[in-house]
Amino acid sequence: MTSVSGPLLKVNNLQVDFGSGDTVTHAVNDISFQIRDGETVAIVGESGSGKSVTALSLTRLLPTPPAHYVGGEILFNGRNTLALSENDLRKVRGKQIAYIFQEPGTSLNPVFTIEYQIAEAIQLHRPDVTDVRAEAIRALDLVGIRNPAQRLGDYPHQLSGGMQQRVMIAMALACQPKLLVADEPTTALDVTIQKQIMDLLRDIKVKTGMSIMLITHNFGIIADIADRVVVMFRGKIVEDGPTGEVLRHPKHPYTRALIDCVPKLGAKQRRLRAIDHAEIEASA
Amino acid sequence: MKTYILRRLLLMIPMLLGVSLLVFVLVYISPGNYLDALKAQRDIPAEFIAKKERELGLDRPWYVQYVSWLGRTVRGDFGESWSYRIPVAELLAQRAPATLALSLTSLVFAWAIAVPLGVFAAVYRNSIFDKLSALSAYAALSIPEFFLALLAVIFASQWGVFPTGGLSSIDHDYLSPVGQLWDYVHHLILPTIVLGIGGAAGLMRVMRTNMLDVIQSEYVMTARAKGVPENVIMFRHVLRNAINPLVTSLGFAFSGLLSGAVLVENVMNYPGLGQLIFQAFMRKDRDVVMAAVIIGSSMLIIGNLIADILLAWVDPRIRYDK
Amino acid sequence: MTSDLLHQILRRRAGAFCLVVLILFYVAAFFAPLLAPYATSDQDLTKTYHPPTGVVWQEGRLAVRLYKLVDPTCAKYEAEPGQFAPIHFWVKAPTYHFLGFIPVSHRLFGVEAPARLYLLGSDETGRDVFSRLLYGSRVSLTIGLIGILITTVIGLTVGGLAGYFGGVFDSVAMRGTELIMAIPGLYLIIALRAALAKYFDDSDQIFILIVVILSFIGWAGTARVIRGLTLSLRNRPFIYAAEALGQGPVTILWKHLFPNLFSYLIVTSMLSIPGYILGEAALSFLGIGIQEPSTSWGLMLSQVQDLKVFMLNFWWLLTPGLAIFITVILFNVLGDVVRDIVDPKLKTQV
Amino acid sequence: MPSLRLTVLNSLFRGVAITLAALLIPACSPRQKLKREFPPLPKDVDIITKPPGRYGGIYINVDPGGGPNTFNYLVAEDATSMGAIGTVLEGLVRRNSLTEEIIPGLAKSWEVSPDNKTYTFHLREGVKWSDGAPFSADDVVFTFACIYDERFPNRHASDYSIDGKPFKVEKMDNLTVRFITPDIYAPFLEMVGGGPILPKHALQKFADNGTLMKAWNIGTHPREIVSTGMFRIASFKPGERLVYEPNPHYWRADNTGQRLPYLDLYITKFVRDQNASLAAFATGQSDSEGITPDNVEWVRRGEKAHNYTVHERGPSTVCNFLWFNQNPEKDKSGKPFVEPYKLKWFQDVRFRQAVSHGINREGIIKGVLFGRGTPLWGPETPANTKWFNPDLQKYPYSPEKARELLKLAGFRWNEAGELFDSAENRVSFTLNTNQENPIRQHMATVFKENMKDLGIEVKLQLLDFGTFVKKIGESYDYECGMLGLTGGGDPVGGMSVYLSSGRMHEWYPNQKKPATAWEARIDELMMKQLKTLNLAERKKYWFEVQRIMSEQLPFIYLITPNSYEGVKNRWENVEIPKSGGITWNLDEYYLK
């Protein structure tokens, strides 16, 4: 099943449109990138740059309509997910590619317990597991939740935001996916919690060796965790390279502007550089 | 939770006092009284009417009447029906089961129709089925309940398959137990449909909107991302959340168990509480009216409480008084 | 905002259709004295339960068939072959005062007496159902609008003030609304009707009474919802911004809060108008609504309680029911369209 | 996935189909056979003259009255309750509805003393209550003791009194009772003799402890309600039905010794309105039904299918009339009840006669009642054959005559045809009536249009019954009223209407002394008819009252709808009287 040769994920000339007729927008416009086994790739860009659409497109999670997969292919383990049947796709979702989202508070179903929500994923994708509860406890334990057995009976709202995100991660990890897609996983959290979650992700990556696709706009996090950075601007990829390289020597003016406009701790500037979008558009 | 419920129940007392005072005054200031029907008969002497007025206490100022009524009611005595000459509690107890049965069957009917239809309309959104059900829901909501009841009566009397009214057949007492049960059911069918159809349409629309709302929520996306099959998503993740507001509506349904069928009972000639109470209002049989109002109000208040409790029950996010 | 909304409604097929038909209804109601061939009380005891007169094209003009009463015991009429009465347009009629002050002495169309033009048949005393339907629509169509106006004004005042100021006023106002909402609606309506009837004893005033009663029941719910919305709006930063600027509470309510309730109000208004129409119909049906000699759809419909209407097939007496049905559907659909436009998240009420 | 959805849909439809099928297959069940008891006949059994019938059959009657409120004679105030009580409790005498004669009831015979004040009743020997207890003079004495008892205020006490003085009721022996009236009381036999006799043995205890008014209510067990009538109560379901079964001790039998009634069961089903009872009859679910004129035609269409016949009974006893308020007094604030200038019109007999001429009674009958009605000219309708005076002044529809009379009375018209009185007041008044009665509403709207033709403006004001009663009976602040009274029976029932001091002397009630000569004359005649037992003489007095009423028109009589009765053809011995219920001789009914 696992192809040793090629990358885990290869996106070729993907194009996703929203709407139809006069009001069509190209949310993702002819992009190509790849993620190798065990690699952490960050996709960075401002809101509306198409990074979330890219992430959700991997397993066709965008509702159609309004979204339309217009062109390109997404090769996961050599298979094009855009061409899979709904049934086969379901075997990829969760099992091969797992997701965590920005708002853990609304991403967990409020009326089911933690146990149910984790167990559901396990039962779906690992029918061989007999003691589902034990497995769920193990998953919670893995994400650093203390007293996992007691937490199982809790409802999402009884947990703090950080804990909720840990549960989301536990749920994602429960089926041992090949690729974890983390869509701005810490944006809604306080910095101290953000650090914990990022530390956790780094740990897990080391432990499980899975690939991570991290969607963020925070360069600090990128520097911290990502192996490679993909910069998106208005639906297109403007730069793609190893993290250190990109951060130190951004090639594209947009990347440079994006890095420059962030105030840096302990390095007080007189003025922040703002991005002149029109100028970048013109240069691109 | 316990203190919360207790507190809400205690709040009922001033509320019921206010309600009773309001209705008592309304009944008092409306022209005429229970004796109007007597006054309009030509062979009733004036002295007898005066005597009756004294006997019923109608000659006293309203606040005296109210206080004496209140005193009795607080002691659990709803008084006596002037036209039936039996204790009001007994009178209402005679009629309550019929109304209760009708309310419950129509509730079940409404739910049995509304939930599946609503779910299917949402699942097959914008399909012919969705459009047809939306259309029939509009129709059901737009036809006056009493008019529908009237049409049902006409239909029954023309077609002859369903009885034209009543609770049981004339030969009811001479039927076997199974026959008697069937007899009750047979008489319930038309009123149930008439009373339930409006509710079904409303519930269906709510169900559909809720489903569509929930379908767009992020946790449904999460479930999809987990690879949960679509039908499980719909019937477990979505339905369970979408039905919550409906479950709480059961509390409000409780409010109407005894007072929600007045129009239908009257038009369809179904001998329940609604008919009795409507007549009591028309005849100004005061103690019956007051008892009906007190019971109706209590059920409304308790129904609201039940709705709140149900809400906490179905939605783990809501807790009172932690 | 309003013109924008109108534009949006007209862009949707269902919305445009409903709006146009409703406007036609209102125009017809407004010009009822002109459009109706007869006054509401014009009787013809020799033509009771007359079926709708057939309209034909005869000798180059519109004409109505003439009918003969063949069996007075069951009001059976038969068209007399070859007998017609031409329809005249802009015919002379007894002078009446349109809108109470414009004297008009013509009607749009009619036939010469003793022939009668019954587009929708006649009722028990030979009155023209079509004319009565037109006049009756004035009651049925305005009752919702006026009722909504009253409940909205009261609801906004009470709910807005309660939500904004909170405290004692809030408690008193909310206990008041709870009190009204704690009485089963129909009971309260009947009790109010009986208690207040003596102050509105003229048949025209009964209309006002019904509106007052229905509004009295309705304002409590509106006030509570508006209070809730006010409470949540009150925590929106733009309200804080206005407070921080030193804006007075009344101005904040008027300028910042109420306009933001507009979309909610327009949707609930649309969706609750049917309640008033059906409420009037139900009361009139029970005999405690609009009274003769006034007319309303509900009152007209109460005639069909009589079995003979069905058994002798006086189907045209059911037209007020159809009118109610259509109007209510139109309002419901339009309400939903408006809701979809201004606030799709607004829940449909159970 | 689509397949799953289909499966769910499929099972849903199947479920619905099965449920529907289950509901539509009527459940069959055997009907139990009635067991009859045959205790011996009483010695003074009443043998009917008709040929004997045979036992069996259920007679079903649907009553739109909504059911009895009580079975207690002292409490009953409405017709349905009185009807139920009359079915189980017999009076000393009965009335043959067909011949309108007084015939023996629980008393086999009676005598009246020469001074016409003492009545002696001889009770039937051997009559038993339905529970087997013997019926005796004690029951009669007990009944009247209860009626006159101050603790039990009831409407009968004053009916059974003259000038507030009760009758003396004495037990002579076990089977003989004597009544002594303080003055001559013309309708004694019908009113008092026909009143039901209560069972002393069953009710004594309630009378003793003062709870008699609460006894025999709708919650009482049927067996406790003992009977002397043709039926006793088998079961009662409030709001639903009342089931009677034959009284095993009934005192009538046919000439073969078969005890009446022949019926196995008599069931009255209660419904809310006339429509429902009509529908029941027209679909063959009941055995008889009173039919209003407007429904006759379509009900007749079912005669063949359901094997019934609609019989015409002629004019009904409902008397519809309108009147002008002629009360010249003032209210507490000194404001006259009626504007003085209007009072002047109302007191002018020519005005009233003009109005009467202006009413299109034939039109109402033809249009509203499908030709099935009768114009009225006086207080009695032709249904009351015994007391109806056909020779009255009539006011046929004639706008010309009306105009003449108005002109004579000093009224005149302007160019627009509007009527003014001599003092230039526009003739305009408000007609009040209650809103509950549709036919009356139609008459009101027709009246309004008729008056418009005369140039008179009538405003119509339909009121709640309570408000209306208050206006005409207490506050007197109205101009014109319309009412319907169910008449019939003895003129004594009209005392409160025709006496000028009467409570229901609507045009000017509770007068200290008669305001006009003709009212004084009516007072005199009414008192005279009350105090003679001579039928011819009473008729003469009452006919004159009717004549005066028709000439002076304090009440302007309108119309009475004709009355129709549908009865299933399967019954023998159906005898439909001109007025009153058709089941008066139900004990003689049997299946053909």
Added chain:
Amino acid sequence: MNAPATPLLQVENLKVHFPITAGLLQRRIGEVKAVDDVSFTIERGTTVGLVGESGSGKTTIGRALIRLVNPTGGTIRYNGKDITFLRESQFRPYRKKIQIIFQDPYNSLNPRLTIFKIISEALEIHFPALGLEQRRARVAELLGKVGLKPEHMDRYPHEFSGGQRQRIGIARALAVEPEFIVCDEPVSALDVSVQAQIVNLLQDLQEELGLTYLFIAHDLAVVEHISDFVLVMNQGKIVEAATAEAIYQNPQDPYTKRLLDAVPKI
């Protein structure tokens, strides 16, 4: 006496508590100490940064200063005058001097009003003498100041991007010519590039108009960038207060350290 020595704002022992009620009679059983005994001063013309995680009470302090919530105890001195418990009418003059900018650019502008009306409202209240034309001119000027065009004034808020709306919010605050502005997380909801523009704008305005800011944020880098002096809040209390440099280079309080430590660095 020594006028320049009086700080613009002195806060001493400020407490803001919210009651918790429970039980049958809804008796008060305790309180949330949103702000618990907090003291600090703000000098004229400086920016004081206030950082803390969600729920630390930083927003409540900001709102207490402009009286959107009522303080429970302590004193707030503005220009040396105690304004803690003034009645609304007495506080009115201070509303001209103290203004606020909100976090959420979507909710802080009334969607039913045009930009002109939103900004002009402040003018109507505090400069009632201005006529319509003068007000329009002033609004145009204010829009120019925050980098918008005068023709924007007749549009509605929904026609603007988040950054533009935040500019409008700033223009509204500036309309009354305030001395002191509470910036309540003004850039938290914005994209990084827009954030930079707004921060720059705030700094420019401070320079031009001599404004004093209380800058509330949870992003330590932004706070460091803009502030002269920084307050660190945790659970209703100020755990550390020092100059920006001192805090970032040499944090004293363990919480501050933890906070700084958590920030990922490029």
